[in-house]
Amino acid sequence: MERILYFPGCALKDQARGYEEASLAALAKLGYEVKELPRWNCCGTVYSLAQDELMRHVGPVRNLIRAQEEGADEILTLCSMCYNTLRRSARFVEDPESLRRINAFMDDEPDYRGGVEVVHLVQFLEEIGVEKLARAVVRPLHGLRLAAYYGCTLLRPKEVAVDHPDRPEILERLVSTLGAEPVLFPERVECCGAYLTVPRPDIVRERVGEILRSAGLAGAQALLTACPLCKFNLEERRPLGAPRIPVFYVGEALAWALGVREIPAEIGKLLSTGVTG
Amino acid sequence: MAGELSLSRARLEAPFVRKVEELSGQNPYACYQCGKCAAGCLFAEHMDLLPNQVIRLLQLGDEAVLQAKAPWVCASCLACTVRCPKGVDIARIMEALRQMALRQGLSPVQFHLDREYPQIALVGAYRKVTP
Amino acid sequence: MDEVEVKAQPKTGMVTVYIMGQAYRVPAGLTILKALEYAGFRLVRGVGCRGGFCGACATVYRLPGDYRLYADLACQTTVKDGMYLAMLPSTPAERRPYDIRKAKPRGETLLALYPELARCVACNTCTKSCPQKLEVMEAVQAALRGDVAKVAELTFDCLSCGLCTMRCPAEIPHYHVWQLARRLYGAYLAPKAEHLARRVEEIAAGKFDGELDRLVRLGKEELRELYKAREIEPE
Numbered sequence: 001m002e003r004i005l006y007f008p009g010c011a012l013k014d015q016a017r018g019y020e021e022a023s024l025a026a027l028a029k030l031g032y033e034v035k036e037l038p039r040w041n042c043c044g045t046v047y048s049l050a051q052d053e054l055m056r057h058v059g060p061v062r063n064l065i066r067a068q069e070e071g072a073d074e075i076l077t078l079c080s081m082c083y084n085t086l087r088r089s090a091r092f093v094e095d096p097e098s099l100r101r102i103n104a105f106m107d108d109e110p111d112y113r114g115g116v117e118v119v120h121l122v123q124f125l126e127e128i129g130v131e132k133l134a135r136a137v138v139r140p141l142h143g144l145r146l147a148a149y150y151g152c153t154l155l156r157p158k159e160v161a162v163d164h165p166d167r168p169e170i171l172e173r174l175v176s177t178l179g180a181e182p183v184l185f186p187e188r189v190e191c192c193g194a195y196l197t198v199p200r201p202d203i204v205r206e207r208v209g210e211i212l213r214s215a216g217l218a219g220a221q222a223l224l225t226a227c228p229l230c231k232f233n234l235e236e237r238r239p240l241g242a243p244r245i246p247v248f249y250v251g252e253a254l255a256w257a258l259g260v261r262e263i264p265a266e267i268g269k270l271l272s273t274g275v276t277g
Numbered sequence: 278m279a280g281e282l283s284l285s286r287a288r289l290e291a292p293f294v295r296k297v298e299e300l301s302g303q304n305p306y307a308c309y310q311c312g313k314c315a316a317g318c319l320f321a322e323h324m325d326l327l328p329n330q331v332i333r334l335l336q337l338g339d340e341a342v343l344q345a346k347a348p349w350v351c352a353s354c355l356a357c358t359v360r361c362p363k364g365v366d367i368a369r370i371m372e373a374l375r376q377m378a379l380r381q382g383l384s385p386v387q388f389h390l391d392r393e394y395p396q397i398a399l400v401g402a403y404r405k406v407t408p
Numbered sequence: 409m410d411e412v413e414v415k416a417q418p419k420t421g422m423v424t425v426y427i428m429g430q431a432y433r434v435p436a437g438l439t440i441l442k443a444l445e446y447a448g449f450r451l452v453r454g455v456g457c458r459g460g461f462c463g464a465c466a467t468v469y470r471l472p473g474d475y476r477l478y479a480d481l482a483c484q485t486t487v488k489d490g491m492y493l494a495m496l497p498s499t500p501a502e503r504r505p506y507d508i509r510k511a512k513p514r515g516e517t518l519l520a521l522y523p524e525l526a527r528c529v530a531c532n533t534c535t536k537s538c539p540q541k542l543e544v545m546e547a548v549q550a551a552l553r554g555d556v557a558k559v560a561e562l563t564f565d566c567l568s569c570g571l572c573t574m575r576c577p578a579e580i581p582h583y584h585v586w587q588l589a590r591r592l593y594g595a596y597l598a599p600k601a602e603h604l605a606r607r608v609e610e611i612a613a614g615k616f617d618g619e620l621d622r623l624v625r626l627g628k629e630e631l632r633e634l635y636k637a638r639e640i641e642p643e
Contacts, residue, residue: 011397014515014554041530041549045400049353049372051302055577056404059530081397108532156355157366165359191319191354195401198394199386203323203350210319229397390523393516396552399526407527 023251060089140179143272147220216243454497463567499570515554560593
């Protein structure tokens with residue numbers, strides 16, 4: 001069994017626990033032993049865009065040090081916000097002077113030496129390859145019109161994008177491999193409003209309305225996301241009148257198709273085989 | 278915004294513009310005002326200045342940009358950043374403008390913790406808009 | 409961590425300490441608390457048990473040739489030659505009101521009352537400033553991921569001295585959060601002590617009333633004799 005080190009992030013231990021459980025079960029089925037970092041801290045969720053805010057990199061780099069202590073050169077993430085902040089901080093400290101200053105500040109830690117790469121589940125699955133994945137599918141999701149909602153953090157900025165930032169296909173390939181029918185819709189790469197949900201719920205409600213209507217018009221029966229904040233907004237900020245499209249995590253759909261998680265009734269009834277459970 | 282435009286060397290080299298450049302690592306003069314950032318911005322309709330107008334005021338050294346509400350509506354989604362034909366990272370300029378207020382202990386944004394929020398929303402909101 | 413060379417400390421004789429900027433000669437080997445009193449300060453606040461349990465005497469100090477700001481309890485730390493120190497007689501921090509009978513033992517409860525937890529940047533300053541050597545940052549992180557039991561466990565030995573709270577760049581009132589987490593743990597998550605419930609029932613049923621009445625009527629001498637002859641639980 002191949003071993004991979006895993007950084008969960010706060011949401012995966014809390015409201016997105018189901019995403020973690022499903023993903024880890026699916027990866028085990030695919031032959032990967034997933035080991036959680038023995039200690040880890042919040043990634044920061046939003047990457048600082050100011051040039052001089054070294055403090056914002058301390059949390060992410062501390063996690064990279066934890067991976068370094070485990071002798072790993074790669075950590076797996078499930079939450080797209082964790083992926084984004086950790087990977088960008090890993091890029092940021094490729095600058096030797098920034099790394100020197102962060103190491104000097106963290107006088108309670110061994111120095112980070114660089115070289116730990118941060119990968120997201122969808123990249124990891126892409127590496128595994130369509131053929132191997134397809135062979136592992138025991139309950140193909142035939143008949144399900146599944147729309148991937150990428151949001152921001154898997155695609156932007158370009159340096160950390162898991163695919164083309166405007167025309168991504170990586171999740172659609174996964175959806176096809178799982179036997180479902182990928183649905184493209186105009187809003188699939190557009191922002192849900194993210195953290196504005198706290199100071200400006202009105203704006204987020206508008207955004208979520210646009211996204212859901214766009215997906216609904218394209219015929220989506222369910223949405224896939226890798227972001228706990230997108231899921232929160234899509235579910236909790238749905239305006240009246242917008243279509244009620246259920247939202248699932250990427251790892252959940254994967255686990256259904258690999259037969260390691262029960263297919264929820266609302267999805268099961270949409271499958272052409274009609275099979276559930 | 279100034280009704281009448283008077284340009285001077287001193288104004289174009291205003292310290293606040295240098296500060297925005299320093300914090301953002303971006304050169305506002307690279308912008309040629311094509312408006313692609315504004316066209317693709319999902320939050321533009323809630324902004325008092327469009328993203329390209331924010332850059333324009335910086336180019337003109339107009340301090341009114343420091344009072345703009347636009348940066349506080351920007352969600353850092355980076356749609357403008359990946360689409361700018363001149364490679365200007367507009368989201369970083371928005372961040373610099375937010376930071377200049379936050380570092381003086383100022384924020385025009387009020388929080389309404391009217392319900393329980395997941396940590397992922399709170400961490401983002403606190404980091405982006407609170408001093 | 410860089411080792412900073414601190415000059416050899418005298419074990420006897422006098423040392424110089426700087427209290428709020430003023431130099432004082434005090435005997436080596438005194439605790440900071442006793443040195444303050446030796447120097448003439450009369451402590452009415454910022455002092456309590458003198459045994460390292462109450463957390464009242466939070467103190468910060470620096471040592472010559474060392475950039476670090478140390479944090480400790482004045483009653484538990486001996487003075488060092490050249491020490492610069494100041495006491496923090498109290499930490500201003502609001503304890504948000506809640507009804508423990510209605511609060512749920514979940515992360516949301518902690519975040520709803522203390523949303524500033526989400527401002528943590530994982531700088532670890534809190535852990536470095538804890539005189540109890542608690543993993544304070546780990547507790548903040550456990551709170552963020554909703555693990556109330558873990559928070560309670562990590563902060564069991566917190567004295568509420570407030571040093572982490574004064575040092576936190578995210579302005580988190582740690583000790584109030586920890587107290588809430590421990591109360592939630594005690595009320596909802598900790599296994600219930602069945603023998604306690606039984607004993608409470610026995611008391612309510614009047615099982616010990618007679619014995620108590622007898623004790624109340626005893627004279628001082630009789631009480632003293634009874635106390636001396638009491639059954640002491642084996643170690």
